[in-house]
Amino acid sequence: MNHPVQLAALKRPLPEAFLTALQALFGERLSTTLAMREHHGRDESSYDPMLPDAVVFAHSTEEVAAAVGLCNQYKVPVIAYGTGTSLEGHILALSGGICIDLSQMNRVVALHPQDLTVTVEPGITRKQLNIEIRDTGLFFPIDPGADASIGGMAATRASGTNAVRYGTMRENVLALTVVTAEGKIIKTGTRAKKSSAGYDLTRVFVGSEGTLGIITEITLKIYPQPEAISAAVCSFPDIASAVNTVIQTIQMGVPVARVEFLDENGVKAINKHDKLTLPEKSLLLFEFHGSEHGVKEQAEVVQEIAAEYGATGFEWATRPEDRTRLWQARHNAYFAILQMRPGSRAISTDCCVPISRLAECLLETKADCERENIVHSIIGHVGDGNFHVQMLVDPTDPADIARAEGVNERMVARAIAMDGTCTGEHGVGMHKMDFLIQEHGEGAIDMMRALKHAFDPENILNPGKIVRW
Numbered sequence: 001m002n003h004p005v006q007l008a009a010l011k012r013p014l015p016e017a018f019l020t021a022l023q024a025l026f027g028e029r030l031s032t033t034l035a036m037r038e039h040h041g042r043d044e045s046s047y048d049p050m051l052p053d054a055v056v057f058a059h060s061t062e063e064v065a066a067a068v069g070l071c072n073q074y075k076v077p078v079i080a081y082g083t084g085t086s087l088e089g090h091i092l093a094l095s096g097g098i099c100i101d102l103s104q105m106n107r108v109v110a111l112h113p114q115d116l117t118v119t120v121e122p123g124i125t126r127k128q129l130n131i132e133i134r135d136t137g138l139f140f141p142i143d144p145g146a147d148a149s150i151g152g153m154a155a156t157r158a159s160g161t162n163a164v165r166y167g168t169m170r171e172n173v174l175a176l177t178v179v180t181a182e183g184k185i186i187k188t189g190t191r192a193k194k195s196s197a198g199y200d201l202t203r204v205f206v207g208s209e210g211t212l213g214i215i216t217e218i219t220l221k222i223y224p225q226p227e228a229i230s231a232a233v234c235s236f237p238d239i240a241s242a243v244n245t246v247i248q249t250i251q252m253g254v255p256v257a258r259v260e261f262l263d264e265n266g267v268k269a270i271n272k273h274d275k276l277t278l279p280e281k282s283l284l285l286f287e288f289h290g291s292e293h294g295v296k297e298q299a300e301v302v303q304e305i306a307a308e309y310g311a312t313g314f315e316w317a318t319r320p321e322d323r324t325r326l327w328q329a330r331h332n333a334y335f336a337i338l339q340m341r342p343g344s345r346a347i348s349t350d351c352c353v354p355i356s357r358l359a360e361c362l363l364e365t366k367a368d369c370e371r372e373n374i375v376h377s378i379i380g381h382v383g384d385g386n387f388h389v390q391m392l393v394d395p396t397d398p399a400d401i402a403r404a405e406g407v408n409e410r411m412v413a414r415a416i417a418m419d420g421t422c423t424g425e426h427g428v429g430m431h432k433m434d435f436l437i438q439e440h441g442e443g444a445i446d447m448m449r450a451l452k453h454a455f456d457p458e459n460i461l462n463p464g465k466i467v468r469w
Helices: 017-028 034-039 061-074 127-138 150-155 201-205 240-252 263-272 290-309 320-331 333-338 354-372 398-417 432-439 442-455
Strands: 054-057 078-081 098-101 108-112 117-120 173-177 185-187 216-222 228-236 260-261 282-290 312-317 345-352 375-381 386-393
Touching: 034 054, 034 173, 061 078, 061 098, 061 173, 061 185, 061 216, 078 216, 078 228, 098 432, 108 127, 117 127, 117 201, 117 260, 173 333, 185 201, 185 290, 201 432, 228 240, 240 260, 240 354, 260 263, 263 282, 263 320, 263 333, 282 290, 282 320, 290 312, 312 320, 320 333, 320 345, 320 354, 333 345, 333 375, 333 386, 333 442, 345 398, 354 375, 354 398, 386 398, 398 442, 432 442
Parallel strands: 054 098, 078 098
Antiparallel strands: 108 117, 117 216, 173 185, 173 216, 228 282, 228 312, 260 282, 260 375, 345 386, 375 386
């Protein structure tokens, strides 16, 4: 669908000499077929596809460096690709160029269980990683829902359902190998848990969305698998009661691992999609990690708090298969909600506010969706003040799209006024570029732009994302 903030693509044909050199590097791992370009020219955002001119499949950091070096020499745009699950147009080829698919760089490079660290290539997904290290008794907890690649998660500073306890990618990346815009290979950070040595380049690249460099190795923190895990689900008479339960739980210091909110529309959708029978009211889904005694104690405290706010149907899921069924339904919510309006496309957006303002922000956003008569659902990782709005629109109706974008703009303005952010975890991509000015001010954006110019003077790395050139 034509999006109101879509940028014009300024494309030019790839130079023949460039394609010849690229072919020499990648052989059969270079493709210019329409099907391959279409696959790599779309993500889960509401934008129409924007296709690269060619796709290459890299097998090593050195190959990535060689490809980027060629792109720098011939001034060809280059976009890194993991699994294509981003939501804000991060990987769309506004200016054509090449896409470097990193999915075949999916090895565990080094595992150090004694130090609770692992180094991986960027194409490995979070599920693949946890299968690889499962026998060590350790796991990687960051769970954005989609089975995203670790490189993509680092590039977008992902978080997800476990962030309330384990933090985001920002807190869990120790070091990176990065290919710069000139095709040079640099290392940032070490496996040490802390450092005061120079500028923190690791944090510069984490969340840079491929605009400053291409990440080719990531060293991560990993954690012992909990001795005991328990999940619980309960329903509430209204949204405010559910959110206030979360606020009081966090303020009391209960160390919940995950706490997810679904409004009644979200519950209806997952009931239908996953054949569940949950009460179709505002719902909270909790998970507790720890010792047998600790998990039991945490759950009892939360149950008491929830009861004070009118919660009903407090159900436990201690068996792994029952927990998996509930969390799989939660992770399927995006696709379940799409079925609420057949033929529609989703405009998916998020924000994050201080937890004390969460109920106010969420309720006002909900009321705005209902005033505009938009088919929608609100779900969220409410333990850290982050919620998502999924609005279903007719892709052929500009007025329908404009109403949804209006809700998004007012939600962002509301969150920023509450000292929050325009995006808690989706990232900026194309969709939220203008909101950065509201959030940070022109001075900070000028500094971000100066970073972009310094790191990528030819503007070849994922151009048209985060800040305007």
